[in-house]
Amino acid sequence: MRYISTRGSADHARSFSDILLAGLAPDGGLYLPESYPVLTAGDLEELRGVLENEGYAALAARVLALFIDDIPVEDLSAITARAYRTPAFSDPAIVPVSHLPGGLWIAHLSNGPTAAFKDMAMQLLGELFEYELGRRGDWLTIVGATSGDTGSSAEYALRGRPGLSVVMLTPAGRMTAFQRAQMFSLLDENIVNVAVDGVFDDCQDLVKAVNMDPAFKAAWHIGAVNSINWARLLAQVVYYVATWLRVTSAIAEGGAEEPAGREEPRALDEAPLPRVNVVVPSGNFGNVCAAHIARQMGVPLGALVVATNENDVLDEFFRTGVYRPRSSAQTLATSSPSMDISKASNFERFVFDLLGRDAERTAGLFGDALARDGFFDLSETPEFAALREDFGFVSGASSHSDRLEEIRRTEDEDAYLIDPHTADGVHVARALAEGLDGPLVVMETALPVKFAETILEATGHMPPVPARFEGVEGGAQRLVEMPNDAAALRALIEERVKQLD
Numbered sequence: 001m002r003y004i005s006t007r008g009s010a011d012h013a014r015s016f017s018d019i020l021l022a023g024l025a026p027d028g029g030l031y032l033p034e035s036y037p038v039l040t041a042g043d044l045e046e047l048r049g050v051l052e053n054e055g056y057a058a059l060a061a062r063v064l065a066l067f068i069d070d071i072p073v074e075d076l077s078a079i080t081a082r083a084y085r086t087p088a089f090s091d092p093a094i095v096p097v098s099h100l101p102g103g104l105w106i107a108h109l110s111n112g113p114t115a116a117f118k119d120m121a122m123q124l125l126g127e128l129f130e131y132e133l134g135r136r137g138d139w140l141t142i143v144g145a146t147s148g149d150t151g152s153s154a155e156y157a158l159r160g161r162p163g164l165s166v167v168m169l170t171p172a173g174r175m176t177a178f179q180r181a182q183m184f185s186l187l188d189e190n191i192v193n194v195a196v197d198g199v200f201d202d203c204q205d206l207v208k209a210v211n212m213d214p215a216f217k218a219a220w221h222i223g224a225v226n227s228i229n230w231a232r233l234l235a236q237v238v239y240y241v242a243t244w245l246r247v248t249s250a251i252a253e254g255g256a257e258e259p260a261g262r263e264e265p266r267a268l269d270e271a272p273l274p275r276v277n278v279v280v281p282s283g284n285f286g287n288v289c290a291a292h293i294a295r296q297m298g299v300p301l302g303a304l305v306v307a308t309n310e311n312d313v314l315d316e317f318f319r320t321g322v323y324r325p326r327s328s329a330q331t332l333a334t335s336s337p338s339m340d341i342s343k344a345s346n347f348e349r350f351v352f353d354l355l356g357r358d359a360e361r362t363a364g365l366f367g368d369a370l371a372r373d374g375f376f377d378l379s380e381t382p383e384f385a386a387l388r389e390d391f392g393f394v395s396g397a398s399s400h401s402d403r404l405e406e407i408r409r410t411e412d413e414d415a416y417l418i419d420p421h422t423a424d425g426v427h428v429a430r431a432l433a434e435g436l437d438g439p440l441v442v443m444e445t446a447l448p449v450k451f452a453e454t455i456l457e458a459t460g461h462m463p464p465v466p467a468r469f470e471g472v473e474g475g476a477q478r479l480v481e482m483p484n485d486a487a488a489l490r491a492l493i494e495e496r497v498k499q500l501d
């Protein structure tokens with residue numbers, strides 16, 4: 001399997017291991033496999049057996065092997081077995097599904113070490129990075145900026161790993177108490193938490209500044225774990241396969257009364273497969289892009305529902321055909337903060353597929369039109385007209401009061417407490433449910449414990465603290481304070497990171 005850029009530069013196709021440690025392609029595009037492997041009905045039934053008999057990690061190895069041909073299968077199996085296990089994940093099913101009394105399904109993506117779905121990708125990425133760096137005798141300094149979930153998830157995935165250091169910038173005093181405690185209580189030698197006297201955008205600008213200094217970047221082997229990394233997306237494809245298998249198994253076993261959706265047409269000799277709709281709380285379009293890829297592979301997903309908060313740049317596109325990224329000044333701070341994005345960094349991957357993989361047109365939109373006009377408009381194109389039919393996408397948005405109402409209602413009617421991001425999904429799911437055939441699965445992207453203030457506002461009580469997080473806010477914490485200054489960041493890296501060669 002070779003990988004190409006969405007902007008199709010002359011740069012020839014590369015292998016998985018080559019792009020694992022890379023960010024953008026040299027032409028500014030994003031990497032995608034040159035084609036998606038296809039799962040037949042027979043393949044899916046075989047994978048059902050793998051999931052039921054050998055578990056999630058074995059399923060992950062099987063799916064990954066379809067995309068990775070330069071890591072031996074035995075090694076992939078060992079890698080996924082280390083990435084997806086208890087007690088790092090609180091449930092041996094890794095991604096269990098449940099059926100709420102009101103009819104919605106929940107796919108639980110938040111059982112990892114930081115209680116957010118980013119762990120699903122990061123835990124695998126940590127194993128893959130260690131494996132590949134070891135194989136090359138290389139080392140890496142990850143320099144990142146975070147306003148919450150991504151940074152802690154990366155640190156829990158990379159702590160204590162040989163050849164890897166993490167320097168993570170956070171805006172001083174702007175994360176929730178739980179998020180701060182989670183990150184700053186990591187005392188591993190290779191983790192450096194930094195509180196910058198500034199806001200999240202300042203942190204991002206500092207990261208950019210060290211990345212734009214080629215000599216410094218090379219000397220310190222500076223890399224990133226950002227959301228455009230292909231391996232992160234690939235890790236997420238696995239749980240869409242698992243979700244489809246688990247929901248259809250539960251329905252077939254009569255554990256749920258609801259009939260599965262309209263049946264997917266198949267070749268005559270194959271049994272038709274029931275379709276499942278997924279609802280995805282979205283920001284950078286990473287999670288739902290993985291759903292798109294699974295659907296392209298033949299996993300019978302019906303609608304892919306994109307749910308946004310007030311930062312509705314994606315909802316706007318799917319409703320109108322106009323993609324108009326916002327400035328950071330136009331990006332609102334909401335009560336589902338991990339979805340507060342101004343531009344959706346993975347969206348280019350989907351548009352490349354939507355345009356029939358026309359790299360020149362994709363480059364024209366993302367390279368030229370956005371820089372020139374600040375938006376592009378596909379509303380008059382046949383591709384946009386066929387978007388729902390061919391790709392399954394629909395969308396909706398929610399507000400702060402919608403989230404509070406959904407948190408309250410789901411607790412009252414379904415006896416289940418959801419976090420504010422999942423609430424965005426539940427709100428849009430309920431709004432669109434009537435027009436959709438078949439089971440509706442909301443992808444749960446975080447646990448309520450991370451967002452206590454909003455839960456308190458919605459329900460009048462604090463969220464329960466799962467046993468594995470008890471006491472996290474009481475322990476020792478370590479962080480370095482730093483002015484908003486690139487020279488200070490360079491000095492800090494020189495002082496705190498071990499140069500290994």
Ligand SMILES: *Cc1c(COP(=O)(O)O)cnc(C)c1O
Pocket residue numbers: 116117118149150227281282283284285286287288338339421445446
């Ligand atoms: C990152 C995140 C999202 C958004 O996911 P994308 O892949 O960026 O669309 C939603 N919810 C939570 C809790 C997150 O951490």
